[in-house]
Amino acid sequence: MSTPDLAPRRTIAGVVAIWVLAAVAGVAIGLFAPAPWRAQWVAVALGGCVIVAFAVQLWYGRSQAFIQRMALSSAGALVVLAVITLGFGLASLVSG
Incomplete structure (x- = not known):
């Protein structure tokens, strides 16, 4: 049995x-x-981004909700890149 962290680090910053x-x-x-x-x-x-997310989440040293943090990091990076790519694609249609 492990002892709980007294002041666990915020994990949302890594995501x-x-x-x-x-x-x-x-x-x-x-x-x-x-x-x-x-x-x-x-x-x-x-x-x-997935490799860096894996490294960041391992650096936190917390096993609780590791899979959820990795999924949120990776899916969020996918959405961010998709929106930016969509923006550049629409810009090339308008200017092209």
Whole structure:
């Protein structure tokens, strides 16, 4: 039996940090990657976000709700990248 943490760390900060990382990566891809290669770079960025999310959640050292935090981090990064990609796609239709 383990003793409970007296003041456990907030775990939502790690989840939101992954979402911010996904937003920064999505904007960087939209600005710097050529249009035909954006989809491939978004997939790479999502994979990187999942790996970083795994590292961040392991760093917290809490086993309670690990799967839920990983799922929330990964799904949130997917949604953030999808919205940014949709925005750049619509912008290319309007300007193109």
